[in-house]
Structures are given as structure tokens and as C-alpha cells.
Amino acid sequence: MPSMKEELDQSTTPPLCKTGCGFYVNKETRGLCSSCYKADVLKKKASSEVPKILDVNNNVGNQEPVENHDQSNKVVKKKNRCHVCNKHVGVVPFSCRCGESFCRLHRMPEKHACKFDFKAAGRVVIEKQNLLCVADKLEFRFFKWWELPDMVFQSYHGWENWLDGLRLKKEVKDYLEAKIARRKIV
Structure with a gap:
């Protein structure tokens, strides 16, 4: 017959995970440990994002093929090269308002044929900073x-x-x- 001490120890220890990984269960995780719960949530999320299968009876020939573009496939251009001469610009490149980075020779807008409209941008800034002045009537x-x-x-x-x-x-x-x-x- 188990002693009173053993009964108290069994009631205070939390149950183990349903998957049998050996970790203890958290109350909010439906009988799973934290790592198994995260894996379960990710699995359910991935299964809900499965694309819909087209019905065989639909006219598949009339539809255009759907292209899947992953964001990971996009090539990210490194900004450590001059946009004009492709020269390595070092740790701190000269960035222009047109969005490109340049070496010290091509940093001025006249040198790299900048397409940014500085005049219009200046007008917008002045318009926002200076309110309309009207005489007091x-x-x-x-x-x-x-x-x-x-x-x-x-x-x-x-x-x-x-x-x-x-x-x-x-x-x-x-x-x-x-x-x-x-x-x-x-």
C-alpha cells in the first residue's frame, strides 16, 4: 500500500506530454509540452494554407497557369557598390534621394544623372513648413x-x-x- 507521502507527490507532479517526449504539460497547451504545442500549431497552420485543388470537371484549358512567386526567390541587390561604376564603396556609401548608393566620384546628382526632382521636393517641404500668411482683417x-x-x-x-x-x-x-x-x- 502506498504511503501518504507518495500519494501527495503523485498529485502535485504535473502530467507528462501526450507525445511521450518526457516534458511536463502546461495547462494552456491541451496536454502537450511547449515545444510539441508549437510544432502542432505550425503543422495546423501549414495544413490550412494548402492550395485548393481544381475540380476535374472545370475547363482547365481556358484558365491561364498560376505562377507562384516566393519572396525568397527575389534577388536583393547589395548596396555596397556604386550604381554607376560598380566600384566597392566601403562601409558607408553615399546614398542619394533617388535610392541608389554611389562612390565618392559619383555622389553628386550631376555626376550620376539623378532622376530625382529636387525642385518639386523643395517646393513640397516649403509648402508644408510655411503656413499661408494672411493680413489680419x-x-x-x-x-x-x-x-x-x-x-x-x-x-x-x-x-x-x-x-x-x-x-x-x-x-x-x-x-x-x-x-x-x-x-x-x-
């Missing part, structure tokens, strides 16, 4: 009350009371009073 910040007919001013018991009721800044009030004095509205 104080008259258009509020309605032109001095163009209202005289009967409106009479209904407000004089323009002074009406002007005080607007709660405008002192500079604006002075401006309006000067404008009224010039037009001689009373």
Missing part, C-alpha cells in the same frame, strides 16, 4: 454694424449704450468709436 471678425440703418441705433437708445453692451476689448471699442466719429452717426 479686424473688420471682418464681427458684423459691420456701422452699415446698419439709423433706426437700429435709435432702438438701442444711442450707440454708446449699445457699444458698451458688446463687451469688446478697449482697442476694438476705440476703433469703433473712431469709425463712428468719421461717419458721424449719432
Whole structure:
């Protein structure tokens, strides 16, 4: 008969992996160890990406063949050679805005017949950095009350009371009073 100590040891030790690899099981991995779980997930992902098989009854002759292009097949050009003379440029090549790298002789845009439009790029930068400058037009910040007919001013018991009721800044009030004095509205 097993002792109490052996029973406690069996209940506290986690179970082993279903695949029999000898590692212990994690609770979130469906009875598998972490390495077997990763392999299982990758296998399921690969099986779900299997291309669909065409039905034999379809007109295969009318369809164009599908070409599979892997990104690994693309040739990546090394940027340690001059684009013009193919000379080795060293650790730090001169990169141009056209996207190519050049040696010290061909680094200037005139020397390598650069197709980048520096003028248009400069215009875009200046346009983004400099906002449109417009003169301050104080008259258009509020309605032109001095163009209202005289009967409106009479209904407000004089323009002074009406002007005080607007709660405008002192500079604006002075401006309006000067404008009224010039037009001689009373």
C-alpha cells in the first residue's frame, strides 16, 4: 500500500506530454509540452494554407497557369557598390534621394544623372513648413454694424449704450468709436 507521502507527490507532479517526449504539460497547451504545442500549431497552420485543388470537371484549358512567386526567390541587390561604376564603396556609401548608393566620384546628382526632382521636393517641404500668411482683417471678425440703418441705433437708445453692451476689448471699442466719429452717426 502506498504511503501518504507518495500519494501527495503523485498529485502535485504535473502530467507528462501526450507525445511521450518526457516534458511536463502546461495547462494552456491541451496536454502537450511547449515545444510539441508549437510544432502542432505550425503543422495546423501549414495544413490550412494548402492550395485548393481544381475540380476535374472545370475547363482547365481556358484558365491561364498560376505562377507562384516566393519572396525568397527575389534577388536583393547589395548596396555596397556604386550604381554607376560598380566600384566597392566601403562601409558607408553615399546614398542619394533617388535610392541608389554611389562612390565618392559619383555622389553628386550631376555626376550620376539623378532622376530625382529636387525642385518639386523643395517646393513640397516649403509648402508644408510655411503656413499661408494672411493680413489680419479686424473688420471682418464681427458684423459691420456701422452699415446698419439709423433706426437700429435709435432702438438701442444711442450707440454708446449699445457699444458698451458688446463687451469688446478697449482697442476694438476705440476703433469703433473712431469709425463712428468719421461717419458721424449719432
